[in-house]
Amino acid sequence: MRIAVIITMALGLVATAAYAKTPYHDGTAEVIKPTDERHPLSEIVSGYDFRKAMIRDVQDDDFENPAMLIADYGEELWDTVDGSAGKSLSEVFQGCAEVPLNQAGALYPRFHEGAGKVVSLEQLINMCRETAMGAKPYKWEKRELLGITSYIRMQSRGARVNVVVDGRAADSFKRGEKLYYQRVGQLDMSCAHCHEDNYGNYIRADMLSQGNINGFPTYRLKWNGVGSTHRRFRGCMKNIRAKPLPYGHEDYVALELYVAWRGNGLKVETPAYRN
Amino acid sequence: MKQTTNLVSISRRKALSMLAAAGAIGFAGVPAYAGGAEVAAKIKTLAGGKSVGEGSIILDLPEIAENGNAVKVAFSVESPMTANNYVKAVHVMADGNPTPDVASFNFTPAMGACSASTRMRLAKTQNIVVLAEMNDGSFKKAQQTVKVTIGGCGG
Amino acid sequence: MAKIKPRVKVPKKAAAGDIVEIKALISHPMHTGRAKNKKTGKKIPRKIINKFTASFNGQEVFVANFEPAVSANPYIAFPFKASESGNFTFTWVEDGGAEFKASKKMSVS
Structure with missing residues (x-):
């Protein structure tokens, strides 16, 4: 049974089809050379450049991009006073984030001194709410957390992703790297099988990208809405018939840090639009 | 195998209509x-x-x-x-x-x-x-x- | 209802005679009535934005009637010929009659 499934998947991986018409295939994509010698690839390309015009055009126009509806809601929450300290996130964020607002989107996940561990942007927002605002944390994948995460990451739109993986973040980075190459699930596949070995190829009718996360939270047509990086990880896990981990799991934060590092140098595109 | 050979010899239009018919059977029961x-x-x-x-x-x-x-x-x-x-x-x-x-x-x-x-x-x-x-x-x-x-x- | 919020683009200024483009988006799941809730197995009843109207200075200028085949978070773009300064009102009507509104000013010189 498993062999049959693997064969089907293998047949599905068709070599670059002639009708690709994506910037990656026609040479118009922005291709970055990795600066970190540990990087396994010779080129770094945003998921945007693996999509056809129908998708890219929507992301290119903030008034067509439905992800902006959620980012707008995030902006509203940003200035809304909430919690026992009588403060809004906009008043406490800079101190709590340990980085300026216009860089947070490019720097997180990051080792947070206060927390003593690597945290994702979603976790940072909830930490700020709990410790600096005296407010309840938002639930993962709810409109509130997606909105405010999108809004904050959008403040770094155009800035280059630059997550730090050395020093006190090194353990988490190594953990993430291990997870990236670890075979899991009934299909016995790792992230690398699709996103390192086969990016630019079709898996059935879907064009595989490098799996970069510089546009998250992103609007996906599959979801008819916006979702987080961890939702995407969970989706990939389900695709390879593996048991997904809970949102915010330490392993997903480590994997997010590692995957973000693979995209260091790409522009933050949040909120992106994908199929 | 034999069917494939037959398909090659018939017109594109006919092949398409045959495929459509096959699809219709395949989708019976779907709205x-x-x-x-x-x-x-x-x-x-x-x-x-x-x-x-x-x-x-x-x-x-x-x-x-x-x-x-x-x-x-x-x-x-x-x-x-x-x-x-x-x-x-x-x-x-x-x-x-x-x-x-x-x-x-x-x-x-x-x-x-x-x-x-x-x-x-x-x-x-x-x-x-x-x-x-x-x-x-x-x-x-x-x-x-x-x-x-x-x-x-x-x- | 705070969840359903429109987003509209109207140029603030235009020259008389210009044809400007107006873009409008609203967050709405556009339930077709065909999908099932994955957890309960129950059909999700149809609920869509079935109508969008644009009025300028009280005069209806454009109407879009949507069917369930219109995508979630419906988007609509259309032209308008600037002739005088005024106020646009946009109205989205949901199945059941609930209305969502937005307005934007445009000054024409």
Whole structure:
């Protein structure tokens, strides 16, 4: 049974089809050379450049991009006073984030001194709410957390992703790297099988990208809405018939840090639009 | 194996219709799709049986949609859009969805031009038909196929 | 209802005679009535934005009638010929009659 499934998947991986018409295939994509010698690839390309015009055009126009509806809601929450300290996130964020607002989107996940561990942007927002605002944390994948995460990451739109993986973040980075190459699930596949070995190829009718996360939270047509990086990880896990981990799991934060590092140098595109 | 050889020797049109028939059998039990006949009937009703011309309508649709959940559909109809000569309404239909109607638009001369853009759901590869109704009671239509690819990765 | 919020683009200024483009988006799931709730197995009843109207200085200038085949978070773009300064009102009507509104000013010189 498993062999049959693997064969089907293998047949599905068709070599670059002639009708690709994506910037990656026609040479118009922005291709970055990795600066970190540990990087396994010779080129770094945003998921945007693996999509056809129908998708890219929507992301290119903030008034067509439905992800902006959620980012707008995030902006509203940003200035809304909430919690026992009588403060809004906009008043406490800079101190709590340990980085300026216009860089947070490019720097997180990051080792947070206060927390003593690597945290994702979603976790940072909830930490700020709990410790600096005296407010309840938002639930993962709810409109509130997606909105405010999108809004904050959008403040770094155009800035280059630059997550730090050395020093006190090194353990988490190594953990993430291990997870990236670890075979899991009934299909016995790792992230690398699709996103390192086969990016630019079709898996059935879907064009595989490098799996970069510089546009998250992103609007996906599959979801008819916006979702987080961890939702995407969970989706990939389900695709390879593996048991997904809970949102915010330490392993997903480590994997997010590692995957973000693979995209260091790409522009933050949040909120992106994908199929 | 033998069947494959047969397929090669028959015409493309025939092969396509055979494939369509095979598809229809394969999909038995799934809700029926509108089909070209239903769209044609709809046009007949809208146009009150009058003949429908071609031309004057420019469609902007993707050849291939990477996902059927939101496919761009945009059109423009050539018209001076004056009080005496304007496009009254435009109907967008799709022949491969459970029902043919997608959207309809009412235009006024105040707009100065006749065009619109929206996003629609397409259940599968199908034809999109755009029917324009002029203020003098005449009709024009345009049609284009959009290929919908079903992705390999969910989540 | 705070969840359903429109987003509209209208140029603030235009010259008389210009044809400007107006873009409008609203957050709405556009339930077709065909999908089922994955957890309960129950059909999700149809609930869509079935109508969008644009009025300028109180005069209706454009109407879009949506069917369930219109995508979630419906988007609509259309032209308008600037002739005088004024106020646009946009209205989205949901199945059941609930209305969502937005307005924007445009000054024409």
